[in-house]
Amino acid sequence: MKSLIISLLLFTAVISLMIFNIKYVNDTASTMKELASDVRDGNQSADALIEYWNTRRTYLSFCVSFRELDKVSENLLCLRSAIGGKSDLMIEQSYLLLCDSLDDISRLEKIFT
Incomplete structure (x- = not known):
């Protein structure tokens, strides 16, 4: 009986953590x-924007692959460079790649959980 209760509590904790991860990743992406x-x-x-990303990236590395996180970081740097160059076309392209x-x-995140 005791092991059944412990198993049920662990199952509930895992499901709650998965829901929190999905919500956190999606909230971060929309923000x-x-x-x-x-x-x-x-x-x-x-x-x-880059500072906000760097504060969120550490936790996201537990939820999302490093390859995808690196892609976002690259696109952020491209957007910053495009803004420095003042090219509207480059800014728009960098923005679309980031999105x-x-x-x-x-x-x-939705697939893995």
């Missing part, structure tokens, strides 16, 4: 998209 949109429009600095990589993270 990053909003911030990236502000960066694209000139209302936010790219450094603030695609954030969508990939959200999709991967």
